[in-house]
Amino acid sequence: MAKDLNKVMLIGRLGTEPELRYTQQGVPITTFRMAISRQWRDSEGNQRDETEWFTVVSWNRLAEICSEFLQKGARVYIEGRLQNRSWDDAQSGEKRYRTEIVANDMIILENRAGGRPEPSDDFGSDRGQYGGARSAGGPRGGSRSTYDDQGGFSDEDIPF
Secondary structure, X not given: OOOOOOOEEEEEEEOOOOEEEEOOOOOEEEEEEEEEEEEEEOOOOOEEEEEEEEEEEEEXXXXXXXXXXXXXXXXXXXXXXXXXXXXXXXXXXXXXXXXXXXXXXXXXOOOOOOOOOOHHHOOOOOOOOOOEEEEOOOOOOOOOOOOOOOOOOOHHHOOO
């Protein structure tokens, strides 16, 4: 039987401060908006820019980490899945729809000063229960590669 796939990978900047809330059961949830820009040249050779905005939702421990360590303007990598929600607007009575990215992994690509994270910015990876979160300094703080925590390559494996 074929497996389905719903996977999103984004690199961009936070357009809003992360907002931490708690469900009635006490489960943390953080939401923020991310801007993803792309540049290209049109047929006349003029450079064009386009920015897409996405709403990102994180839950549990990852929500707490995002709330604590992310800020507006931070450059991050988010991995997750697309989720569509609908609800009835109480004021207008219209049906509303929203597509969100439900994050299960986050990597901070810059520290607060705008540079690469220091190895001490490492938050480890607890992907199994809460979703992962780590800095671009790598899972142990030594390697600058962010490819794979379990058996991936490190900078020493790259021939140039």
